[in-house]
Amino acid sequence: xxxxxxxxxxxxxxxxxxxxxxxxxxxxxxxxxxxxxxxxxxxxxxxxxxxxxxxxxxxxxxxxxxxxxxxxxxxxxxxxxxxxxxxxxxxxxxxxxxxxxxxxxxxxxxxxxxxxxxxxxxxxxxxxxxxxxxxxxxxxxxxxxxxxxxxxxxxxxxxxxxxxxxxxxxxxxxxxxxxxxxxxxxxxxxxxxxxxxxxxxxxxxxxx
Amino acid sequence: xxxxxxxxxxxxxxxxxxxxxxxxxxxxxxxxxxxxxxxxxxxxxxxxxxxxxxxxxxxxxxxxxxxxxxxxxxxxxxxxxxxxxxxxxxxxxxxxxxxxxxxxxxxxxxxxxxxxxxxxxxxxxxxxxxxxxxxxxxxxxxxxxxxxxxxxxxxxxxxxxxxxxxxxxxxxxxxxxxxxxxxxxxxxxxxxxxxxxxxxxxxxxxxx
Numbered sequence: 001x002x003x004x005x006x007x008x009x010x011x012x013x014x015x016x017x018x019x020x021x022x023x024x025x026x027x028x029x030x031x032x033x034x035x036x037x038x039x040x041x042x043x044x045x046x047x048x049x050x051x052x053x054x055x056x057x058x059x060x061x062x063x064x065x066x067x068x069x070x071x072x073x074x075x076x077x078x079x080x081x082x083x084x085x086x087x088x089x090x091x092x093x094x095x096x097x098x099x100x101x102x103x104x105x106x107x108x109x110x111x112x113x114x115x116x117x118x119x120x121x122x123x124x125x126x127x128x129x130x131x132x133x134x135x136x137x138x139x140x141x142x143x144x145x146x147x148x149x150x151x152x153x154x155x156x157x158x159x160x161x162x163x164x165x166x167x168x169x170x171x172x173x174x175x176x177x178x179x180x181x182x183x184x185x186x187x188x189x190x191x192x193x194x195x196x197x198x199x200x201x202x203x204x205x206x207x208x
Numbered sequence: 209x210x211x212x213x214x215x216x217x218x219x220x221x222x223x224x225x226x227x228x229x230x231x232x233x234x235x236x237x238x239x240x241x242x243x244x245x246x247x248x249x250x251x252x253x254x255x256x257x258x259x260x261x262x263x264x265x266x267x268x269x270x271x272x273x274x275x276x277x278x279x280x281x282x283x284x285x286x287x288x289x290x291x292x293x294x295x296x297x298x299x300x301x302x303x304x305x306x307x308x309x310x311x312x313x314x315x316x317x318x319x320x321x322x323x324x325x326x327x328x329x330x331x332x333x334x335x336x337x338x339x340x341x342x343x344x345x346x347x348x349x350x351x352x353x354x355x356x357x358x359x360x361x362x363x364x365x366x367x368x369x370x371x372x373x374x375x376x377x378x379x380x381x382x383x384x385x386x387x388x389x390x391x392x393x394x395x396x397x398x399x400x401x402x403x404x405x406x407x408x409x410x411x412x413x414x415x416x
Binding site for chain 2 (some may be wrong): 001002003004006007008010012027028029030032033035036037038040041042043044045047048049050051052053056067070071074079083086088101107110112113114116117118119120122123124125126127129130131133134135137138145147148149151158159160161164167168174182184187189190191192193195198199200201202203204206
């Protein structure tokens with residue numbers, strides 16, 4: 001599939017998982033795509049923990065339910081009403097969770113390009129996630145990034161050692177379709193910012 | 209170009225810029241690709257400041273030279289010798305710098321999915337950068353992420369208001385070719401980690 005087409009079709013999937021668990025070869029192809037992302041100092045600071053055990057998926061889903069309620073309770077009433085019908089995870093339905101992690105110690109003391117900006121390590125992990133996401137689209141595989149969790153709980157679920165930080169829970173599974181419109185637009189949570197507002201020529205101009 | 213092919217061919221470009229400045233339509237296509245990245249709560253917290261003025265490019269290049277010396281001086285002698293021939297930027301040669309920024313205030317107080325993990329905003333920006341990078345490959349356009357800078361200096365160069373953080377300087381320009389092997393491998397700085405080491409089944413296993 002063409003790069004631009006994959007970028008346009010990609011969605012943050014929650015509702016469209018078919019329930020069919022992705023086969024291991026296909027999963028390894030998209031993990032290999034993630035692993036070919038650029039990273040600061042060629043450090044590849046990411047790891048991928050693949051979780052398919054139904055009891056573990058349920059444990060994560062239950063934790064996310066708690067965090068969802070917490071967020072709902074923090075909202076003013078009108079926003080809470082908008083939020084209410086929005087599905088925020090497809091943990092069990094996808095059949096596969098990929099916990100993506102970050103190890104700041106990878107690459108040793110002198111990571112080329114990280115001495116100035118410490119966050120470049122963390123951002124490298126996000127680059128890998130986007131590769132995974134787009135390779136998924138090319139395979140007809142949906143990906144949904146779930147961030148409604150406490151890091152300590154997810155670290156425990158994925159068996160992470162000290163110093164390895166969980167960055168994302170990705171629901172990964174076959175989808176019936178990719179929705180035309182992102183869920184958060186469709187449910188009126190937030191529209192897409194116009195590209196023109198995001199592009200500045202020569203210098204940043206304030207909005208308004 | 210096929211997604212997997214773009215992922216495989218993509219390089220962090222420093223030396224292969226032809227000097228031809230990218231035309232505005234092509235640049236807007238790859239910025240549009242970046243802008244179609246997923247973002248936490250659909251907040252699109254990124255902006256893109258396009259810098260093509262030669263004097264401004266030279267100002268950035270000179271700052272990066274200073275930061276490069278600083279890094280070289282921090283290395284033990286053998287690593288300093290390995291680092292010495294490695295080119296770390298193509299700021300003037302590319303002809304275009306795209307400063308990618310992050311605005312934590314975008315999306316208001318209640319960003320869906322960010323109440324638990326504050327860094328999801330920052331990571332959204334990296335997802336956009338990876339879209340830009342891959343769209344570039346499809347267009348024959350190279351991208352090189354430069355991180356050898358002080359944020360305050362880059363904020364000044366790009367005219368950023370308070371609260372808008374510079375995340376990356378991307379050198380963007382036509383390339384003669386995409387190198388077969390990443391520079392940091394080619395120059396013996398660091399090899400690629402095997403995929404098998406990065407993939408864990410069920411739970412994270414310690415290395416060794």
